[in-house]
Amino acid sequence: NAGVTQTPKFRILKIGQSMTLQCTQDMNHNYMYWYRQDPGMGLKLIYYSVGAGITDKGEVPNGYNVSRSTTEDFPLRLELAAPSQTSVYFCAGAGVSSYNEQFFGPGTRLTVL
Amino acid sequence: AQSVTQLDSQVPVFEEAPVELRCNYSSSVSVYLFWYVQYPNQGLQLLLKYLSGSTLVESINGFEAEFNKSQTSFHLRKPSVHISDTAEYFCAVSDPSGNEKLTFGTGTRLTIIP
Numbered sequence: 001n002a003g004v005t006q007t008p009k010f011r012i013l014k015i016g017q018s019m020t021l022q023c024t025q026d027m028n029h030n031y032m033y034w035y036r037q038d039p040g041m042g043l044k045l046i047y048y049s050v051g052a053g054i055t056d057k058g059e060v061p062n063g064y065n066v067s068r069s070t071t072e073d074f075p076l077r078l079e080l081a082a083p084s085q086t087s088v089y090f091c092a093g094a095g096v097s098s099y100n101e102q103f104f105g106p107g108t109r110l111t112v113l
Numbered sequence: 114a115q116s117v118t119q120l121d122s123q124v125p126v127f128e129e130a131p132v133e134l135r136c137n138y139s140s141s142v143s144v145y146l147f148w149y150v151q152y153p154n155q156g157l158q159l160l161l162k163y164l165s166g167s168t169l170v171e172s173i174n175g176f177e178a179e180f181n182k183s184q185t186s187f188h189l190r191k192p193s194v195h196i197s198d199t200a201e202y203f204c205a206v207s208d209p210s211g212n213e214k215l216t217f218g219t220g221t222r223l224t225i226i227p
Contacts (some may be wrong), residue, residue, distance in 0.1 A: 019126045040122060042203060042219040043157075058166050067203075089121055099164050100207035101214055104138050104156040 001026050004105035007092050012111045013081040021076040021089055021108050030092030032074040033058070033102065034066065036087040043090065049074055081112045115140035117206050119218035126194050127226045134189040136178075136204030145207040146187040147215065148178055152200045160202070161174045163187065174198075199225045 004025045025032065028052055030051050034102030036044040050066040063085060065077040078085060088109050092102040118137045125133045138144065149157040149210050161172040168180040178189045187204060199221045208214035 003122040033214070040219060043213065044168070048212065048214065054210075092157075096213075096214040098213055099162070100211065100213045101159060101162060103214060104149075104158070106156045 001052070002059070003027060004029075004091055004093050004103050006076050006089075006105035006108050008108060010109045012113060013078075014113060015081060015083065017080060018079050019081070019110075021078075021091075022111070023074045023076065023091030023105060024071065024072050025074075025091075025093045025103075025105075026103045027093055027103060028071065028095070029103070030096050031094040031098075031102075032068065033092045033094075034074070034076045035090045035092065036060065036085075037090060037107075038087050043060070046076065046089075078110075083105070083112050114145065115206050115208065117204050117216055117218035119204055119221050121221050123217065123222045123224065124161050125177075125224045125226055128196060129193045131192050132190065132194050132198075132199045132223065133224065134186045136189065136202070136218060138185050138187065138206045140185075140209065144209065146178075146180060147207075148172075148176070148189050149188070149203045149205060149217075150200045151203065151220075154193050155205065160189075167187060194223070194225050196227065197224050198223060213224040 002061040007022045007052040033048045034046040049055045094102045122179040150160045153219045163180045204218040206217040
C-alpha cells in the first residue's frame with residue numbers, strides 16, 4: 001500500500017492564481033482531513049470528510065474548497081491564492097473506529113508571492 | 114472544547130542525555146492521547162498513543178509517555194537520546210465531537226547536540 005499520497009510536493013503561485021492540491025489514499029479510510037502547518041502554530045484543520053460526498057469545515061476553511069467524489073480522493077482547491085495561504089499542507093486519513101489515529105501524507109509546500 | 118498545550122517550543126539536549134517533552138490537555142470528557150513525530154521535510158508519523166489501560170505507553174524506539182489524569186498531562190520521555198531523534202514532536206488529543214478528529218499542540222522542536 002502506498003498509504004496517503006500528495007501531489008505536488010512543492011508549488012509557487014502568484015497572488016490570485018488558483019490550484020488544486022491532490023490527496024489520494026489506498027487504505028480504505030472513510031475519514032480524510034486537510035491541515036495546514038505554519039511555524040509555531042501546529043496543525044490547523046481546514047476541511048474534513050466522513051465519506052464520499054460528505055465534507056465539512058474545520059477550524060480555518062476560508063479561502064479553500066474541497067470535494068470527495070470517491071473514497072480514495074480528497075482534493076483541496078485554492079481559488080484566489082493569497083500570501084496568507086503560504087504554508088505546508090498535509091492530508092490525512094483515518095478508518096472507522098480507529099480511535100482517532102490518523103495517517104498522514106508527505107505534505108505539499110506552497111508559496112504564494 | 115478541548116485544547117493541547119506544549120509549553121516548550123524548542124528543547125536542545127546533549128546526545129545520550131535524557132529528555133522530557135511536556136504536554137498538557139484540557140477536556141471535559143475522556144480522551145485518547147497521541148504523540149506524533151515529524152522528521153525534517155516529512156509528514157507526521159504516529160510515535161505512540163494512549164487509548165485505555167496501562168497509563169504508561171512505549172514506542173519501538175525507546176520513547177515512553179505517561180497518562181496522568183489528575184494532572185491532565187501526557188509527557189513524553191526518553192532516557193538517552195540520539196542524533197536521529199532530532200525532529201518536531203506534536204502532542205494531540207481526540208476530539209470528542211467524533212469523526213476521528215484530532216486537536217494538535219503547537220509542537221516541540223527537539224534538537225540533539227553532539
